[in-house]
Structure formats: C-alpha cells, structure tokens
Amino acid sequence: MSDLFSKSAHELMSLLRQGKTSSVEITQSVLDRIKEVEPDVRAFVSLDEEAALESARRADSLLASGASSPLTGIPIAIKDNMCFKGRRTTCGSKILENFKPPYNATVVEKLEREGMVILGSANMDEFAMGSSTETSHWGPTRNPWGLDLTPGGSSGGSAASVAACETTVSLGSDTGGSIRLPASYCGVSGMKPTYGSVSRFGLVAYASSLDQIGPFARDVNDIALLLNLICGHDPMDSTSAPVNHPDFTAFLNTSVGGMTIGAPSQFLEKIENRDVENVLADAKRVFEDLGVKFIELSLPHLDYGIAAYYVIAPCEASSNLARYDGVKYGFRAPDVEGMIDMYCKSRAAGFGQEVKRRIMLGTYALSSGYYDAYYLKAAKIRTLITEDFKKAFESCDAILCPTAPAPAFRIGEKIDDPMQMYLTDVFTIPVNMAGLPGISIPGGLSSEGLPIGIQLIASHFKESKLIQLSSAFQNCAKRHLARPSLKVN
Amino acid sequence: MKITPEQVDYVAVLGRLHLTQEEKAKYLSQLDDILKYMDTLAEVDTENVPPMASPVELFNPLRDDVVKPSLPIEAALSNAPSIEGTSFKVPKIID
Numbered sequence: 001m002s003d004l005f006s007k008s009a010h011e012l013m014s015l016l017r018q019g020k021t022s023s024v025e026i027t028q029s030v031l032d033r034i035k036e037v038e039p040d041v042r043a044f045v046s047l048d049e050e051a052a053l054e055s056a057r058r059a060d061s062l063l064a065s066g067a068s069s070p071l072t073g074i075p076i077a078i079k080d081n082m083c084f085k086g087r088r089t090t091c092g093s094k095i096l097e098n099f100k101p102p103y104n105a106t107v108v109e110k111l112e113r114e115g116m117v118i119l120g121s122a123n124m125d126e127f128a129m130g131s132s133t134e135t136s137h138w139g140p141t142r143n144p145w146g147l148d149l150t151p152g153g154s155s156g157g158s159a160a161s162v163a164a165c166e167t168t169v170s171l172g173s174d175t176g177g178s179i180r181l182p183a184s185y186c187g188v189s190g191m192k193p194t195y196g197s198v199s200r201f202g203l204v205a206y207a208s209s210l211d212q213i214g215p216f217a218r219d220v221n222d223i224a225l226l227l228n229l230i231c232g233h234d235p236m237d238s239t240s241a242p243v244n245h246p247d248f249t250a251f252l253n254t255s256v257g258g259m260t261i262g263a264p265s266q267f268l269e270k271i272e273n274r275d276v277e278n279v280l281a282d283a284k285r286v287f288e289d290l291g292v293k294f295i296e297l298s299l300p301h302l303d304y305g306i307a308a309y310y311v312i313a314p315c316e317a318s319s320n321l322a323r324y325d326g327v328k329y330g331f332r333a334p335d336v337e338g339m340i341d342m343y344c345k346s347r348a349a350g351f352g353q354e355v356k357r358r359i360m361l362g363t364y365a366l367s368s369g370y371y372d373a374y375y376l377k378a379a380k381i382r383t384l385i386t387e388d389f390k391k392a393f394e395s396c397d398a399i400l401c402p403t404a405p406a407p408a409f410r411i412g413e414k415i416d417d418p419m420q421m422y423l424t425d426v427f428t429i430p431v432n433m434a435g436l437p438g439i440s441i442p443g444g445l446s447s448e449g450l451p452i453g454i455q456l457i458a459s460h461f462k463e464s465k466l467i468q469l470s471s472a473f474q475n476c477a478k479r480h481l482a483r484p485s486l487k488v489n
Numbered sequence: 490m491k492i493t494p495e496q497v498d499y500v501a502v503l504g505r506l507h508l509t510q511e512e513k514a515k516y517l518s519q520l521d522d523i524l525k526y527m528d529t530l531a532e533v534d535t536e537n538v539p540p541m542a543s544p545v546e547l548f549n550p551l552r553d554d555v556v557k558p559s560l561p562i563e564a565a566l567s568n569a570p571s572i573e574g575t576s577f578k579v580p581k582i583i584d
Contacts, residue, residue: 102564195544209543238550239543307527318504325505327577329568339582344507356506360516361523363504364492377530379540384533386541419522435544460545 004029006165006483009074009222016063016073023063023073026168027056027117030075034119034166037486042141043151043161045080046088047120055117062115071229072115077161077170080121081128082213083202084108091204092126092136092154095324095331095350105202106234107171107213114229119167122157126352127321128178128206130154131424134415135354142411143185144484145450149408152182152424155216159186162216163484169226170216175207176309177403177428179214180440184403184453187442187482189223189470190216194461195435196241199234207316208239210309210432219480220441220470224248227463243461251468253475257291261456261469262396266302270426273406275446280402283443283454286477287400287469295396299388304381305430310422311365311378312433317355318362324350357418386434393459398469401427403440403453431457439466442479451482492520 004012004026015021031049038044052075059073078084081091083101085108090096104112111118125135133156134140141156143149144164151160155172159182162170172179174192183190191214198213205211215226231245263284271277284294326332326346333345351359365374392399405426414421431438436457443454454473458465474480497517501508508516562575571578 099568102560102567235550235552239545239547241545301533304530304533307530310523311527311530322505326570327579328565330570332570336580338580340505341507342580343505347505348507351506353512356508356512357516357519359504359506360497360500361520364496364500364520364524367500367503374527374530376540377533377535379542380535380538381530381533383538383541384535386544418519419526422523433544 001025002029005033007168008219009071009168009217009225012074012168013070023056023059023117024053026073027052027075030119030167037164037166040142040147040486041144041160041164041166042139043122043157043164043166044077045090045092045121045123045138045157048087052117052119059115059117069114071225073117075117075119075168076111077119077122077158077167078108078111079155079158079172080124081173081204082108082171083204084118084121087121089121089204090137092124092138093351093355094137095347097137097331099329101202103202106199106236107230108202110229122155122161122170124157125154126355127204127317128154128173128175129317129354129358131177131181131421132411132414133157133182134411135352137352140411143408144486145187145408147486147488148410150185150411152185152404152408154178156182158216159183159188159190162186162188162218164486169222171213171230172216173203173211173213174432175210175313176432177425179216180403180428180438180453180455181425183216183440185408185451187451187484188216188218189220189439189441189480190214191223191227191439191463191466192431192437193227193231193463194241194437196239197231197245197437197461197463199237199240201234201236205320207313208320209316210313220467220474221249221252223439224252224467241461246464248464248467251464252471254468254471255291256287256469256472258293259469260293260295260396261287262295262297262392262399264297264299264302264392264399264401266299267401267427270405271402276402276406276452279443279452280400280454283400283473286473290472290476297392297396297399299392299430301381301384301388302430305385305433306422306426308378308381308385309429309433310361311374312382314358314362315366315375316362318359318366321355321359354418382433385430389434389436389459397458397465399457401455401457403427403455407446407448407450407452427455436460437463437466439470441470441474442482444479445482492517492524
C-alpha cells in the first residue's frame with residue numbers, strides 16, 4: 001500500500017489487525033513522506049529513522065504475538081519539550097541544544113509501553129513561548145497550507161507534521177493555546193485536556209499552573225484513542241488528578257440531539273474577520289441540524305484574560321527558568337568571572353529574545369512593590385474568569401467559539417510586535433486560565449483556501465462531551481478531509 | 490505603570506540576564522507597551538475576591554514511605570557542562 005502515511009491511526013489499526021500491513025511498512029511510508037516534504041515544512045528538530053524502524057520491528061512482533069495494545073505500531077511525533085530518554089530534547093532553545101534527558105516523561109513512557117513508533121521531536125517556539133513557532137532556535141516551521149505562513153504555535157511542528165502527513169498523530173503542549181491555535185492554522189484536530197488530566201512529569205516547565213499536554217490528529221477518532229492512552233493519574237506529578245477517565249472512544253458516533261451549546265456574547269463581539277464569522281455561523285447551523293440547542297451566554301471577565309495571562313505566565317516562567325544556570329545541564333558561557341557572571345552570560349547567550357522578554361516581564365511583575373498590582377491582581381481576576389465559566393456550564397454542555405481571530409499569518413508579520421502576537425490567543429487563553437478542556441477542529445476554509453478552526457470548551461474533566469460534539473460535527477460536515485497544498489500561498 | 494531604564498537594569502540583575510544596550514532599549518519600549526495593556530487589570534473590582542494559584546483543587550498527595558531507586562550519579566551528571574569526580578564543577582564562589 002502506497003498511501004499508508006496519509007491514513008488515520010484507527011484505519012491503520014484495523015489494517016494491522018487484519019494482517020494487511022505491518023508497522024515497518026507504515027513507518028517506512030511515513031519516513032519516505034518525511035524525506036519528500038520535510039525540506040519545505042521543517043516540522044522536526046530531531047529525527048531518528050533507524051530507531052523508529054527498530055520500534056516498528058518490535059511493534060510487529062508484539063502484534064504477531066497477540067500482546068499488542070490498541071495503538072501498537074502507529075507512528076507519532078512528540079513536541080521537543082517532552083523528555084525522551086537519551087535523545088536530544090531541546091525545547092527549541094540553544095540553552096538545551098545538547099540536552100539528553102536521563103529519564104522519560106510519563107507520556108513518552110506511555111507511548112513506548114503501548115508500542116507506538118516515536119519518530120522524533122517536533123519543532124516549537126522556544127520554551128513554548130510564542131504563537132508562530134518562529135522563536136525556535138532551529139528556525140521557523142512552515143505551514144503546509146502555504147509555506148510562507150506560520151503554522152501557529154507554540155506546538156507548530158506537532159501540528160504541521162500531522163497536516164503534512166509526516167506522522168499519523170502527535171503530542172503537543174498548551175499553556176495559552178499552543179495546541180489549539182496551530183491545530184486551527186494547520187487544519188487538524190487538537191485538544192488541550194483539563195489541567196491535571198495528563199501527567200506533566202518530564203514536560204519542560206513553562207507556566208506550571210497552565211501547561212497541559214494533549215494530542216493532535218487528522219480526525220477526532222484518533223484524538224479519542226490518544227486521550228485513552230495519555231490521560232490518567234501519575235504519582236510523579238502532584239497536580240495530576242486522581243480521577244477515573246472514561247473510554248473516550250465510546251463517545252464517538254453518538255447522538256448529540258438535546259445537547260446545549262453556549263455562545264458567549266463577549267467572544268462573538270470580538271470576531272472581526274468575515275471568514276471566521278462565516279465558518280462559525282456555518283458550524284452553528286450544522287449543530288442545530290444535529291438537534292443541538294443554542295443559548296446566549298455572558299462571560300463578563302473574558303476581556304481581561306490576555307492581560308491577566310501575560311502577568312501570570314511570565315511570572316511562573318521567570319521562576320521556572322531560574323533553573324537554567326549553566327551548572328547541572330544546559331549551555332554554559334565560556335570566559336566568565338565568578339558564579340554570578342557565569343549565570344548572567346550563560347542565560348544571555350542561551351535564551352532567545354522572546355524568552356528573555358518574558359523573564360524580564362515576570363521578574364518585574366514579581367519584584368518588590370509590584371507584586372500586588374500585577375501578580376496578585378491577575379490571580380484574583382483568574383478566579384473571576386473561572387467563576388464565569390462555572391456559571392456558564394450550569395446551563396450548557398459546551399461553549400462554541402472561534403479558535404483564532406483569523407487564519408494563519410505570514411512568517412515575519414508579527415515577530416517584532418509582541419503585543420500583536422499575544423492578541424492571537426484571545427479565544428484560547430481563558431480556557432487555560434480556568435483549567436478547562438478545549439478542542440479545535442477544522443471548521444472550514446477561508447476565501448483564500450486557508451483552514452479555520454472552531455473551538456469547543458467544556459467543564460472540568462468533560463473531555464467526553466468535546467469528543468461527542470466534535471465527532472458528530474466531523475461526521476456531518478466532513479471539513480477535516482481537506483488537505484493542504486504544500487505550496488507557497 | 491511606566492517602566493524606567495533604571496528598572497530595566499535592576500530587573501535584568503534580578504533575572505540574571507546580561508543584556509546588551511540594544512536589548513535594554515528594545516525591552517524598555519516593548520515592556521512599556523505590554524505594561525500599558527496590563528493596566529486594564531486595574532479596572533476590575535477584585536475586593537473580597539480570593540487569588541487563584543491553580544485551576545484544580547490542590548491537596549497533599551501522600552505516598553508510602555518506601556525507598557525507590559533514584560537516578561544513578563553518572564546519569565545525573567551526564568548533561569553537566571563541567572564535573573569533577575561525582576560533583577558539578579563551578580567557578581570559585583568564595584575568595
């Protein structure tokens with residue numbers, strides 16, 4: 001079979017079990033595809049073909065022995081901020097350019113135990129700080145829908161690799177929209193689970209109260225399969241939630257008649273782009289045809305989400321990134337005079353512009369005399385945003401809104417204007433602030449043929465409702481079947 | 490709030506970042522823009538609102554006091570820029 005690289009995980013799973021293909025054949029097909037398109041897309045930081053084929057051979061023997069798990073033998077890419085034992089894990093940064101973790105992140109351990117084939121690490125904004133994958137030390141990833149466009153960020157490599165069929169599925173992480181935004185820009189599905197659903201052990205920390213790992217795929221069925229694998233309590237992460245997650249695949253292809261979706265006026269008022277407005281109106285019609293009831297909602301504190309986020313996230317980052325001191329791991333500057341000089345010069349040369357900007361911002365906001373006005377104030381507004389959502393979910397099953405204000409922007413367009421870059425996350429950030437699950441699925445194309453995602457948000461630990469609604473939408477509207485051109489737009 | 494060049498210098502010291510003059514000038518104007526946007530937070534009445542540190546209810550996750558294998562010393566040192574024996578090696582701290 002020549003088109004194995006373009007198939008979804010659930011299709012490949014059934015081909016494997018019918019003995020119609022092997023993991024080695026699938027992996028080889030994906031590796032050939034990578035050779036063909038990676039010079040244009042540049043989605044990967046590290047790739048190890050031989051290791052991938054070795055994993056595939058192991059998967060094939062598991063499948064032959066009958067000891068396989070559902071996703072055994074399926075190729076996957078991981079974001080470059082997930083510790084991969086003995087393999088380069090750089091977080092898109094010069095400061096970690098030679099870092100080889102001595103242990104696996106819990107999610108990586110789970111992929112390996114499942115017998116999945118980890119192809120390599122996908123490109124990302126440095127330390128996940130960015131909305132375009134342009135701040136990576138390794139250079140930007142390009143959007144398969146237009147090679148002069150950004151794939152969004154920060155998990156741009158994870159999204160672009162799935163969109164370009166360079167992998168079957170991938171994992172990313174989402175602190176303020178870093179899974180959902182690139183999913184929207186690249187025309188794939190991506191979910192940020194509830195804070196605490198997926199272990200963060202071994203995920204390089206950016207803003208610990210906001211970070212969450214989640215899956216990318218070309219359809220919602222694969223998202224459900226990956227959630228089944230990665231969700232669950234982990235004693236190694238003290239914020240990991242001890243809850244029992246359901247079998248998410250049970251919510252695929254089920255009726256959504258009688259469910260209620262909320263449309264918050266504060267989100268709708270913000271839509272300025274005509275294509276985004278049309279895609280959202282179209283999605284509403286699809287859901288209504290499926291028997292979903294729509295209600296109007298108000299989330300009064302939503303407007304303060306970005307301001308509060310860009311206080312809280314940099315504050316947590318400035319604290320988390322204090323560990324990069326050139327002592328235990330990471331880059332150390334040569335020619336230094338004493339310890340303090342070593343810290344200052346190593347960090348100055350090891351971190352890129354956006355990371356330094358956020359460390360400066362966070363350090364300022366936490367410094368004596370400013371803590372009350374910034375961090376404490378933002379933490380209180382976070383409470384208000386969360387209460388708004390809790391109240392909203394008393395009257396609806398999910399909230400529908402755009403994922404991003406517009407389709408993908410050009411590489412270079414916003415890189416020198418941090419405030420404009422930050423505003424890209426206006427629809428995604430409130431979800432992280434409240435720790436809610438959110439999914440972006442393909443909603444349709446713009447007049448220029450670029451993908452536009454729609455976002456569904458549910459209450460804590462109700463990922464199942466997102467799967468149920470997304471699956472129904474996907475089955476009916478089939479917007480997820482559009483594929484990118486891999487050309488300059 | 491307006492940020493001054495002296496504050497940029499001070500924050501760079503706190504953040505242990507050696508910044509060039511160009512970087513300082515750039516961050517001064519960019520941080521000023523960003524902080525101006527942050528000032529909208531002052532509009533919100535947060536009287537009697539508790540601050541939120543985490544989106545989930547935090548509790549003390551206790552575990553049995555059982556010794557488990559830890560990272561071998563060689564593995565823990567394997568990424569260090571400089572080591573001596575079983576220690577991390579750093580420039581002299583005390584004269």
